[in-house]
Amino acid sequence: MLEIKNIFSKTKDGKKEILKDLSLTIQKGEIHAIMGPNGVGKSTLSKVIMGHPSYQVTSGTITFQGQDLLSLSTDERARLGIYYIMQDPAQIEGVTNSECLRTALRERTGEPVNLYQFIKEMNENITSLKMDKSMIHRSINQGFSGGEKKKNEVLQLKMLKPKFILLDELDSGLDVDSLKIVCQNINDYLKENKDTSVLMITHYSRILDLIKPDYVHEMLHGTIVKTGDITLAKEIEKNGYLGLDGLRENEGSEHDESE
């Protein structure tokens, strides 16, 4: 479904290379997780998939359902069915959630949204996410708490019905109960849409106990260095990242001296 091949990516100004020869293939219906220390390029990878204007891809390819993604604009990628929840979703003054969603739906179908159907579906999803109904008419994420923002993004996910879900630290900002509610909603969606794939970025295996990944990747210095299953996540949580151990070795630890 999503195929990333030997991607190299720099900031737009060309000053910093962040992704270095990264490859990743995600098949229909698969759930993948990426873990890695701060600053290794996890968010950059998600933004490059979405075509964020701050980054350029210097070589490599990304295809989605066989179609070249890199030649498409961000909104075109989204309309192919890729839904992205950013690490820190934007707040947009004056544009309401309802306006944004109805516009997004209309852009997809080219037809006006059936308001009755829309409101009914919104209300169902708001209830299952345990959100406040009033938020439909509030500005996007304006004055929302960190957790409310993430819930709001998942609400939009359920309305826009993506084929591919890209989650950048969905768990950050969510308390234990909210995380359960949000993951339950995503799992329900995945159960109904068996072909939908997920790529999620996280620092903690807690979310991986709720949304169970088929593969866990470890990312370091702009590329994937190790792939395994959930046990890799547990291992990372217990022993730290491979690279950090590596660093310690390079610095000449006791372990080094004994050799």
Added chain:
Amino acid sequence: MMSPNKIKQEEKEVLELKEEKTITLPNQENYFIATQDGTYHFTIKEKQTIYLWSDNYSLDLTFQIKEKGDLTLYFSCLSCGNKEEKIQIFHETSKTTSNIFCHGLSLEQKLTFTLHGTVPKNKKGCLCNQNSIIHHVKQGTGEIKPNLYIDEYDVIANHSAFVGPLKKEDIFYLNTKGISTELATHLLLKSFLIGNSKDQNYNKRIEQRLENLKNRR
């Protein structure tokens, strides 16, 4: 389909700014649309809110704040040529308030906001706030000249000014929902210029204008 019990939003009369003159405000909340360049004087003696839309006119507005005057002004404008919008606030009585929000969209050449806030000596406990933003698209540029003439210690005065394009991150966010840059820009500009106005006639004028721009692009 839509349920019939939809609340009808209250529509107030939108006044037109036509001749140069001194204007007394009829309501607590007042909506104005400029229809020519000109100089206008307002006297504010109580708590009043003004929404004022100027579509490519240069205005010179003076507000005298007296008695129990407490003005909130939402000034929005669009310019496609060299235009200057001048807004002067005089606090003539102690404990008067002015909160000025100026939002401009510059499409071509230069839009200038010149803002004066004056609090003379011995007019104590006044509040004088100015908040201005000019967004430019295409070839437009903008400049904000804020001037606070405060001759009194016991006063709260603030100004903030920003000139620049729409925030890239906002456009990107809307793009990730599948909304094109053109429509995203339209949504953002609409909320920027209409703000929290509740008057349907007033809002329609601005929406219509932006709609025309969108079609022309």
